[in-house]
Amino acid sequence: MATVRGLKCRECGRPYPADPLHVCEFCFGPLEVDYDYDRLRGTLTRKAIESGPPSIWRYRALLPIEGDPAVGLHCGMTPLVRAKNLARALGMREVYVKNDTVNHPSFSFKDRVVAVAITKALEFDFKVVACASTGNLANAVAAHAAEGGLQSFVFMPADLEQGKVIGTLIYSPTLVAVEGNYDEVNRLCSEVADKYRWAFVNINIRPYYAEGSKTFGYEIAEQLGWRTPQHIVVPAAGGSLVIKIWKGLKEFERLGLLSGPCATRMHLAQAEGCGPIVTAIKENSEIIKPVKPRTIAKSLAIGNPADGYYAYKVVKGSGGHGEHASDDEIVEGMKLLASTEGIFAETAGGVTVAAAKRLIEQGRIPRDESLVLCITGNGLKTQEAVAPSLKVSLQIKPTLRSFDESMTSHGIEVTPRNLS
Ligand SMILES: *Cc1c(COP(=O)(O)O)cnc(C)c1O
Ligand SMILES: [Zn+2]
Secondary structure (H helix, E strand, O other), rough: OOOEEEEEEEOOOEEEEEOOOOOOOOOOOOOEEEEEEHHOOOOOOHHHHHOOOHHHHHHHHHHHHHHHHOOOOOOOOOEEEEOOOHHHHOOEEEEEEEEEEHOOOOOOHHHHHHHHHHHHHHHHHOOEEEEOOOOOOHHHHHHHHHHHHHEEEEOOOOOOOOOHHHHOOOOEEEEEOOOHHHHHHHHHHHHHHHHHHOOOOOOOOHHHHHHHHHHHHHHHHOOOOOOOOOOEEOOOOOOHHHHHHHHHHHHHHHHHOOOOOOOOEEEEEEEEEHHHHHHHHOOOOOOOOOOOOOOOOOHHHHOOOOHHHHHHHHHHHHOOEEEEEEEHHHHHHHHHHHHHHHOOOHHHHHHHHHHHHHHHHHHOOOOEEEEEEOOOOHHHHHHHHHHOOOOOOOOOOOOOHHHHHHHOOOOOOOOOOHHH
């Protein structure tokens, strides 16, 4: 059931048809998908959603596609893990990890946005899709384009991690490595998009693409038993994910799907070396000052975030805050999540854990309140970040004696807990 009324300017409210457009001709504000919520109220019930497929498409009535989903049928419904060990380590009572390290098919939350964008590109009858990427979007676009039988062009900074490069090339796109940072890649892509009439998922298809991120929020609420947590910590690059999680929770509230009101505080996590939105939050300034990225969290390395202002508004409006994470804290955060919960997240996950830790220590996230951490990408793609700080525990000859000697010389003891 299509409930899309069209597009609408976020600034002046002018309506537009549901075409491949992304900016308002009058005020240059961003366009957003507009739904007929009155029609959904009462028909989109918890039961209707629960009887849907175990994927993002169970929320299809709130996604901007007209026909059936064309790609990404197994995307979404990733685990919401009750993270008891991590909670203990953080001194918290109730912590959950929304684990998109295992999202399908390309192991990051970007599969959500791209499954929607590529389905929409096929509905618009585009033959070529493209994107500017910090890595995960490249993986997701190349994978879904392959599935949808579309040609794809992927533009990325030339210095990305090997896991992101190989994890894109394997799908046979045209990968363009640009000698510059993401902001330069993005500027170039605006020119390319003007000249070549392709479906650029984060340019002319952006209003549709961005809606896919709402499913991250829908799933958190549904998996918590149709309620929302008191706090969510979200990593930000361009700032779209945090806005859309919030939009998703508010839509559920408006449609009467939640047990109570949504009083969630949205907190933002960015790296110290590229944290312009968090800096603005700390300074109480609506003006996001662009920065030159210098961080190991390359997937979040956007110095001039397109949705920075709106992300700022969501965080402030919800009563949340923001924190930075240094490169060392990012690595520590990745190790903490892995050693407590058995979840290997990429650098962005380290940013989220580290920022949450700071916010807890500051009392911004009280220890007796519920917290969801958004873990958005898989650690196998950013091994360079942790490799220097990890080493093989023991190297031995294939004999029991060599093993015993090595255990003794390294002072490794077997604790009773490990024995049981
Ligand atoms: C893209 C990305 C983000 C941030 O998304 P925005 O919507 O641009 O803020 C977070 N985590 C990972 C792993 C990403 O790839
Ligand atoms: Zn406008």
